[in-house]
Each structure stands twice: as C-alpha cells, then as structure tokens.
Amino acid sequence: MKDMKKKGVSRRSVLKGTAAAAGLMAGSGAITGFPMVWAKTDITLRQFGTGVSNLNAIAEKCKEDLGITLEMTAMDSDAAAQRAVTQPDSYDIADIEYWICKKVFPAGVMQPMDTSKLTYFDKIVPLFITGKLTPDSVIAQGTAPHTVGFVEAQDSTTFAKEQTNWFTMVPTIYNADTLGIRPDLVGRDIKNWRDILDPAFKGKTSILNIPSIGIMDAAMIMESAGEIKYGDKGNMTKEEIDKTIAFLIDTKKKGQFRAFWKTFDESVNLMASGEVVIQSMWSPAVAAVRSKGIPCTYQPLEEGYRAWGGGLGLAKHLSGAKLDAAYEYLNWYTSGWVGAYLNRQGYYSACLETAKEYMSADEWGFWMEGKPAQGDILAPDGKVMEKAGAVRDGGSFYDRMGSVACWNAVMDEDRYMVSKWNEFIAA
Amino acid sequence: MSEATAQQTMVSGAREGAPPAPHGVVVSAVGDPRHSRADFSAAAPYLQATPLALILFFFLVIPIATIVVVSFWDYDFARIIPAFVLTNYIESLSSPVTWKIYFNTLRYAAIVWALTVVIGFTVAYFLAFHVRTAGMQIVLFLVCTVPFLTSNIIRMISWIPFLGRHGLLNSALLNLGIVNEPLEFLLFSDFAVVLAMVHLYVLFMVTPIFNTLMRIDRSLVEAARDAGANGWQTLTNVIIPLAKPGIAIGSIFVVTLVMGEFITVRFMSGGQSASVGLMMSNQISLLQYPAAAANAVILLITVLIIVAAILRIVDIRKEL
Numbered sequence: 071m072k073d074m075k076k077k078g079v080s081r082r083s084v085l086k087g088t089a090a091a092a093g094l095m096a097g098s099g100a101i102t103g104f105p106m107v108w109a110k111t112d113i114t115l116r117q118f119g120t121g122v123s124n125l126n127a128i129a130e131k132c133k134e135d136l137g138i139t140l141e142m143t144a145m146d147s148d149a150a151a152q153r154a155v156t157q158p159d160s161y162d163i164a165d166i167e168y169w170i171c172k173k174v175f176p177a178g179v180m181q182p183m184d185t186s187k188l189t190y191f192d193k194i195v196p197l198f199i200t201g202k203l204t205p206d207s208v209i210a211q212g213t214a215p216h217t218v219g220f221v222e223a224q225d226s227t228t229f230a231k232e233q234t235n236w237f238t239m240v241p242t243i244y245n246a247d248t249l250g251i252r253p254d255l256v257g258r259d260i261k262n263w264r265d266i267l268d269p270a271f272k273g274k275t276s277i278l279n280i281p282s283i284g285i286m287d288a289a290m291i292m293e294s295a296g297e298i299k300y301g302d303k304g305n306m307t308k309e310e311i312d313k314t315i316a317f318l319i320d321t322k323k324k325g326q327f328r329a330f331w332k333t334f335d336e337s338v339n340l341m342a343s344g345e346v347v348i349q350s351m352w353s354p355a356v357a358a359v360r361s362k363g364i365p366c367t368y369q370p371l372e373e374g375y376r377a378w379g380g381g382l383g384l385a386k387h388l389s390g391a392k393l394d395a396a397y398e399y400l401n402w403y404t405s406g407w408v409g410a411y412l413n414r415q416g417y418y419s420a421c422l423e424t425a426k427e428y429m430s431a432d433e434w435g436f437w438m439e440g441k442p443a444q445g446d447i448l449a450p451d452g453k454v455m456e457k458a459g460a461v462r463d464g465g466s467f468y469d470r471m472g473s474v475a476c477w478n479a480v481m482d483e484d485r486y487m488v489s490k491w492n493e494f495i496a497a
Numbered sequence: 498m499s500e501a502t503a504q505q506t507m508v509s510g511a512r513e514g515a516p517p518a519p520h521g522v523v524v525s526a527v528g529d530p531r532h533s534r535a536d537f538s539a540a541a542p543y544l545q546a547t548p549l550a551l552i553l554f555f556f557l558v559i560p561i562a563t564i565v566v567v568s569f570w571d572y573d574f575a576r577i578i579p580a581f582v583l584t585n586y587i588e589s590l591s592s593p594v595t596w597k598i599y600f601n602t603l604r605y606a607a608i609v610w611a612l613t614v615v616i617g618f619t620v621a622y623f624l625a626f627h628v629r630t631a632g633m634q635i636v637l638f639l640v641c642t643v644p645f646l647t648s649n650i651i652r653m654i655s656w657i658p659f660l661g662r663h664g665l666l667n668s669a670l671l672n673l674g675i676v677n678e679p680l681e682f683l684l685f686s687d688f689a690v691v692l693a694m695v696h697l698y699v700l701f702m703v704t705p706i707f708n709t710l711m712r713i714d715r716s717l718v719e720a721a722r723d724a725g726a727n728g729w730q731t732l733t734n735v736i737i738p739l740a741k742p743g744i745a746i747g748s749i750f751v752v753t754l755v756m757g758e759f760i761t762v763r764f765m766s767g768g769q770s771a772s773v774g775l776m777m778s779n780q781i782s783l784l785q786y787p788a789a790a791a792n793a794v795i796l797l798i799t800v801l802i803i804v805a806a807i808l809r810i811v812d813i814r815k816e817l
Contacts, residue, residue: 279768329685329767493594496771
C-alpha cells in the first residue's frame with residue numbers, strides 16, 4: 071500500500087514538472103503517447119453510463135492528471151441504452167455494457183476508435199480482442215465483447231468478425247458473476263448452479279429480478295439441473311424462453327424462492343439478515359455482507375460463471391480538440407492508475423500489465439493471482455476489505471475469467487422474453 | 498406515474514366531497530334580486546374559479562391528455578414513435594397476466610379497505626365520543642398523525658427487520674415458546690403487503706370519519722337513547738348512517754391509493770407479487786412508455802368507475 075502511494079506521488083510530481091512544457095505545446099497535437107495537460111484549454115468531456123464505473127475518484131484524478139473535466143451521469147442500463155440512441159449529442163463518451171453496445175452501435179450514433187491512437191491497445195486483455203483469454207480457451211455464449219468489439223471501417227456500423235483497426239469500445243470493468251452463499255447456513259457443499267433448487271433451501275433462495283440478467287442465471291440453473299440444453303443461452307429461441315419461464319413459475323409456486331431482488335442493497339439485506347442462504351449476487355454485494363462481519367462466499371461453480379463487461383465508446387459528433395482529448399482520456403484510463411483502482415474493488419480492468427505497476431505485490435497477489443493476502447487488504451477508501459490470510463473466492467483472474475460460460479446478452483427475442491418474465495413475477 | 502395519477506384522482510375526488518363549492522354560492526347570489534351589481538358579479542364567478550381551473554388544467558388535464566395520447570403511440574427498444582395504434586391496449590387487455598394482476602390489485606384494495614374502515618371507524622369513534630374535552634381530542638388526533646411525519650418508504654421499510662425470519666417478532670415468539678419455527682409468512686407475503694398498506698393508509702380513513710362524527714348533533718344520540726335504543730342500535734341506526742359521507746371520502750382515498758401502489762407491493766412481497774402500478778413501473782424502466790401509458794389509462798378508468806360507484810351509494814354532498 072505504501073509502495074503504491076509513493077508511486078502515485080512520484081507520478082504526480084513528474085506530471086507537474088512536465089505540465090509547463092506540455093501546456094506550451096497543448097493543442098498542437100504534437101505530443102503523442104504522453105499525457106497532455108488540458109487545463110488551459112478547459113476541455114470538458116461529458117460521460118454517461120451505468121453506475122458501476124462512474125466513480126468520482128476517477129473524475130478527480132483525471133482532472134488532476136490531464137486537466138480534463140469529466141462530467142459524469144449515472145443511470146440504469148435500459149435508460150443508458152435509450153439515451154445513447156436518442157440523444158447522441160448529449161454526451162461525448164458513452165460508458166455502456168457490451169450488450170448495450172450491440173443495440174446502440176448499429177444506430178450510427180457512435181464512432182469507432184483508431185487502434186493506432188490507443189497507446190495501450192496491445193496490452194488490452196485478449197478476451198476483448200479475440201474472445202480467448204488464453205490461446206486454447208473456449209469462447210463463451212452470449213454477447214461476448216469481442217463479437218461487438220470491432221467494426222469494418224471508420225464509418226461502418228457493422229460489427230467485424232475479426233480484429234480490425236476500428237475498435238468500438240475500450241473496456242472499463244468486467245467481472246465473473248456466480249451465486250453467493252452463506253457458508254454458515256447452507257450446511258453442505260455448493261458446487262453447481264442447480265444446488266439453488268435443493269429442497270433443503272426451500273423459501274431461502276433468491277434470484278435477481280432484472281429480466282435480461284435474471285434469465286441468464288435461470289438458464290445456468292436449468293441447464294445445470296438437466297432440464298434443457300440451450301443452443302445459446304444468450305440468444306434463446308421463443309421455445310427455450312417458454313420452457314425456462316414455465317420452469318421458473320413451477321419453482322416459484324413450490325415456494326423455493328424467498329424474494330426477488332432488484333437493487334444491490336436488497337441483495338445485501340436478504341443475505342445479511344439470513345432471509346436467504348443462496349442467491350444471485352454481485353461481487354461488491356458479497357463484500358458488503360462480509361464487511362458486516364457476516365460470512366458470505368462468492369461460490370465458484372462447476373458450470374462456470376456468467377460474465378459481464380462495459381467499455382467507453384466515443385460519440386459520433388466528437389471531432390478536433392475534443393476528439394483528441396477523448397483519446398487522451400482513454401489512454402490515461404488504460405495507463406494504470408484507474409486499472410489498479412478498479413482491480414482493488416474486485417473488478418477487472420482492461421490493461422492488467424499497466425495496472426500492476428500501481429498495485430502492491432500483496433494486492434496483486436490477492437486480487438489477481440488468487441494468493442492468500444499477506445497483510446490486510448484495503449478498499450480504495452482505506453476500509454479493511456479482507457484480513458490477512460484471506461483468499462479470493464474463485465481464485466485467480468485466469469481461474470475466474472477462464473471459466474466463463476456465458477456473457478450478459480441481448481436476445482433477438484428480447485421483447486418476448488421480457489413479457490414472459492413479467493408473467494413469472496406475476497404468477 | 499401511477500402514483501401521481503392516483504393522487505390526482507384522489508384530489509379531484511376529495512373536492513367533490515368538500516363543502517359547497519364557491520361556484521354554487523355565487524350562482525345563488527346572482528340569482529338573488531337584492532344584488533344590483535349584476536353586470537360586475539356576472540364575471541366574478543369565473544374570476545374566482547380561474548386560479549383553480551388553471552392549476553387543474555396545467556397539472557391534471559394536460560398530463561392526463563398526454564398520457565392518453567402517448568398510449569396510442571408505438572415504440573421500440575429506444576424510441577417512442579408517434580402513431581395511432583391500438584396494440585398497447587390489445588396487448589395489455591388480451592394478456593391473462595394483466596387480468597391476473599388487476600385481480601390481485603383489486604384484492605389488495607378490498608382487503609385494505611375493509612381493514613381500514615373497521616380500524617379507522619373505531620379510532621374515530623373513540624376520539625369523537627369517548628374523549629370528552631375538545632383539547633384532548635385534538636391532542637390525541639395529533640398523536641395519530643405523528644408516525645405520518647416520517648416518509649412513507651421509511652415507515653414501510655422499518656417493517657422488514659421487524660417481520661423477518663430472524664426479526665424482532667419472530668425472535669420474541671420463539672423465545673416465549675409460542676412457536677417452534679420462525680413464521681415465514683410474516684415477510685415477503687401478501688400478509689406483509691396488506692399490513693404495510695393498512696399502516697400507511699389508515700389515517701386517510703380516520704380523518705374524514707372523525708370529521709363527520711364530530712358534526713353529529715349529540716342530541717340525536719340522546720334522542721335515540723330516550724326512544725329506548727341500546728348502544729348497538731344507536732350505532733347502527735344513527736351514527737353509522739350519519740358517518741357515511743366520511744366513510745365514503747375515506748374509502749375514495751384508500752382505494753385510489755392502493756390501486757396505484759407499487760413500491761409497497763414490491764418491497765413487502767419481496768418481488769413475489771405484482772400490482773398494476775408495479776407492472777407500469779416495470780414497463781417504464783424498460784422504456785415501454787406507450788404500454789405503461791395504456792395501462793395508466795385503463796387503471797384510471799377502473800378507479801373512476803370505483804369512485805363513481807362509491808359516490809352513487811353515498812351522496813357525500815347531501816349528507817354533509
């Protein structure tokens with residue numbers, strides 16, 4: 071931790087030293103691969119997106135390092151998708167999830183990035199480039215980020231099958247989701263998604279009531295229980311949707327579920343109060359339950375994880391100095407400080423190599439390599455997240471992101487699925 | 498949106514129950530030959546009605562008209578498209594889910610109404626007839642309103658730790674040896690939804706009933722006693738008939754509020770039950786505004802029919 075802080079300071083002082091020189095040349099566009107300081111030109115970038123990566127600390131640091139003011143607006147994913155399409159002039163940077171990108175990019179409101187202007191493009195995790203974490207990985211189902219990661223040309227809105235020079239979004243954060251459990255209350259080993267159906271947990275389970283994500287968790291559970299084999303969980307046919315919902319209604323009528331949660335805090339309260347012992351969960355919620363001193367495990371399961379990820383995309387209207395500033399921001403975003411900040415919250419960031427330089431060896435070992443923590447692991451606000459000796463649930467980055475079964479997705483039968491999902495909730 | 502609509506309906510419903518409207522007063526004044534300034538007073542009623550008319554026009558008529566218009570529009574995942582289509586209504590009315598949800602909402606309304614009437618009348622009766630001094634009546638009435646100084650949501654959410662599996666009530670029952678297993682039906686159930694709604698809305702029943710009970714001429718009660726009526730007969734033959742306008746006004750409040758409910762249903766049922774308002778809020782969060790607008794129109798019509806029925810049974814103007 072101390073080590074890391076020192077690095078931050080030295081970086082800042084270096085920046086201050088160069089600020090004068092950089093300021094002189096600012097706007098000339100002559101400097102590349104080096105942070106420009108925009109304070110004098112007073113550039114503001116308007117960024118909107120889902121709450122997870124809209125962090126004030128990032129905006130403050132951005133102002134400090136680059137002189138660019140970030141105006142952030144947080145909204146839920148459906149509203150974000152709508153805004154991206156219907157008010158393209160209201161933002162400069164769109165911070166959206168990949169499945170939203172699949173809906174939004176074809177509408178022609180965004181522009182792809184020239185990969186040659188992205189300093190750290192080569193260091194981006196290959197998951198977002200080829201879809202394979204390691205050369206022999208299997209590509210997961212759903213809207214895998216690399217399938218919407220590139221377009222064919224600068225003015226194209228058609229996603230390219232392979233890597234091109236035109237990148238749609240620079241990844242911000244991504245993670246692998248699974249079921250959370252109360253190890254003190256389940257009283258048995260949890261190994262599979264189907265374990266949530268165990269009659270022993272009758273009235274003590276929950277899944278999330280956000281249709282596009284809930285249906286995926288339901289699919290993982292159903293496939294695990296051997297009820298169905300999906301062609302693609304992320305793009306179900308009407309028949310598969312019908313079958314899934316019928317199964318869910320049946321399970322609900324039998325009283326298996328205690329509640330359905332919609333917001334982060336609801337999931338925390340359900341788990342912390344012992345109302346449920348096994349449920350769909352997001353990783354910060356698990357951390358929140360643990361911070362109350364209540365045991366909670368983000369249980370890795372045999373069938374693998376449901377993954378999600380977001381990225382930063384450029385609005386179509388950006389040009390000139392603003393476009394340069396946006397590239398500068400993206401390059402800064404991937405240069406390490408932000409990555410370390412995000413990794414330290416239990417998410418993963420785009421360029422792990424650069425982030426590593428800003429993390430202590432112990433932090434890197436705990437968050438990324440699945441090693442036991444040597445000292446206490448602190449959250450960015452200084453609160454103790456994990457005590458010394460703790461090991462991250464699910465292990466290393468490669469263990470977790472390497473066993474992704476499915477990415478969050480938007481289905482072709484989206485509208486049908488949502489109406490069926492409402493039927494399930496009303497049943 | 499549903500909440501707002503319900504409240505607006507509520508406001509206009511309550512207005513009908515208000516003491517004679519200024520309009521009526523002025524008309525009789527104009528009709529009176531003793532007033533000679535007829536030319537001037539001809540404009541007066543319109544001037545007097547203007548502020549309220551303007552407010553209602555901008556904050557009631559225009560929003561509702563907008564909702565009606567949008568309910569005929571088309572939509573896709575990101576846009577609402579001006580058009581004139583009936584699909585929103587057809588999709589909604591032809592779906593068994595909608596009917597099930599309406600039935601469920603009406604069921605909540607009926608149960609909550611029945612409970613609030615009984616509780617509301619009892620409390621109001623106690624305040625009006627058993628508390629002797631006017632000062633004490635005011636004090637006790639204010640005591641009734643104290644919980645309502647906190648936000649709706651807070652009052653509702655505070656039930657959750659109380660009723661939960663490891664909540665206060667279950668721990669108490671377990672420790673007293675009354676039950677061996679925690680009672681699961683207490684939270685995330687219809688019971689919890691109804692309990693929270695009764696808690697939230699009972700004051701809307703107490704206030705108008707208390708108001709009408711206070712206007713009952715005490716000599717009527719004495720006359721009933723003199724005529725040989727026992728306590729029960731006085732209650733059913735004198736007091737309840739005279740309290741009807743208050744009960745009707747309270748019923749309009751409670752029914753319209755419950756019909757438009759969504760947040761209580763969501764939190765207290767743990768997402769396991771649905772109401773019309775919740776269905777609309779889901780549609781809004783998925784940006785299906787036209788579908789939500791169509792449902793709002795259907796709900797508005799349903800609620801207006803219920804209110805009309807209440808007003809038909811009890812003429813609140815005549816009996817006040």
